[in-house]
Amino acid sequence: MSDTSVHTTDADLEDGSKRDFIFLATGATAAAGAAAVGWPLVAQMGKAADTLAAGSIEIDLSKIGEGQQLKMLWRGKPVFVRHRTAAEIAEANAVELSVLKDPEVDTDRLIAGPSGAVNQKYLVMVGVCTHFGCVPVGEAGDFDGWYCPCHGSHYDTSGRIRKGPAPKNMVIPPYSFISENVIKVG
């Protein structure tokens, strides 16, 4: 307040406290108002209800032949379902955890079916490079898994990052088995 000199020289403080009241009340209202308007302004940028509600997808695993990969769009991103060959599974199992940038055992990257056991044949993951989000190319790269053409990240047959700038393994989406051969992603 600009008139503090009045405070110190004037014994009657009534004037000053009135101003303090107006100052504080206005300030508090302005702050509350700014927050009340600011939050909607920020929140409107987030996902809209219809985007959030965008459903899940179902995938029939039995339609994918050995050595084939299915690509489906889920939440605007590709989901890879790969029916891995025995050689690819063996390769994924043979990797030492110590050489991995983001250590994970292959079977921890799979979700158990109705029988309660994981089936190493089917690898389900979000086909998005964890670097800046390109879609890696299958059966390519130094580790026989995926290769991301954008900045050269190599993934192995379990979708784990092995070489290049990507920091993490490709993500496993939430999914569950609705029958022996059909999974529901999302």
Added chain:
Amino acid sequence: MSGPSTYEPKYAAAKWMDQRLPIIRMGADFMTFPSPRNLNYWYTFGGILALCLVVQILSGVILAMHYVADVDKAFASVQRIRRDVPFGWLLQSMHAVGASMFFLAVYMHMFRGLYYGSYKAPREVIWILGCAIYLAMMATAFLGYTLPWGQMSFWGATVITGFFGAVPVVGESLQEWLLGGYSVDNATLNRFFALHYLLPFVIAALVGLHVWALHHVGQNNPIGISAKTESDTLSFHPFYTVKDAFAIAVFLVIFAIFLFYLPDALGHADNYIEADALKTPPHIVPEWYFLPFYAILRAVPSKLFGILLMLGAIVVLFVLPWLDTHKVRSMRFRPIAKWFFLIFIVMCFLLGWCGAETPDNVVPVIGLGKMTFYTLSQIATLYYFAYFLIILPVLGLVEKPIKRPDSITKAVLGDSHRDAGLAPAE
């Protein structure tokens, strides 16, 4: 340099207006602004840039009348502009080529500032506003490139918004907040369009401040010595309006060559393929004017560090006035800094080259052995930062400048014309 106003209203109406809103006075003072008499063609890029901004805004507003911001229609709507809308081919190319020309001019303008020390006191604020303009230009260009919804549009947007995902802890939420979804999609396209429309007007406002600050402290010049007497300066009009107009004419010829003969030379064939979220093009590259930063981004094998370096490359520009502590502005009189500056320019071009190539490829230059573009980009990145953070600060302490002229007038006209108030050779 903003001396007293010399405007005298001639007509009663002008006088009436002058007493109420001195806007004619403002224009008149602008036209008679005393400018150093030794400005060379490097000083014409400011005017060229102002023209570029007008071209982008005019062509952009017209394109917006035909464009549809919807993931299912955007690509087709741009093709329709190019084929079916009367003169759409011209306006669409003008906007796309115009963006490249804008960047060409801004880089010239910035290199000019670096060489003549235009960022030094008292022009720090002009420089910082310029950096802010440059940043806003980059944002605008990136947002605009997304709109045609081709493969490069989509994957460029995916990669760039992916930068935000690298922020520790909140990265993913931040990225999805910016996108308005889980990935680049309709919500993203619409907000990008809204912002692409908005930002050029922000740039226009920043340019206003930039020129205001310029007119407050006065222009720098190729010898970096401040204008002190009247004979050091010339009226902006007609001396520099004519010089600027000539430079603009040459610039527009180059613009027209690209516009009419090479409209796609600076673009990417992949952007003629509609965006496909399931397939990344085999070789993603940004527009040419972002290539050096792209090379810096890829020069380290770490996502977060790469982004920080790239941001750092722009941040150093903002603080440059406090990094280069040398008293002499113009590098004409700095025999050592001049060479480091030349190398700096070469390194910027090399970074651009690295950005366009695949990092693992070998540089096709004899004598470099098996050096890859990755290694080359590391060397050039190192130099880029060293120039600002080591070379300039150290030279500020040790470099001895060569002898400078006493004044602009002496530098231009020699010793014989010492008196003030000379009639400039016309």
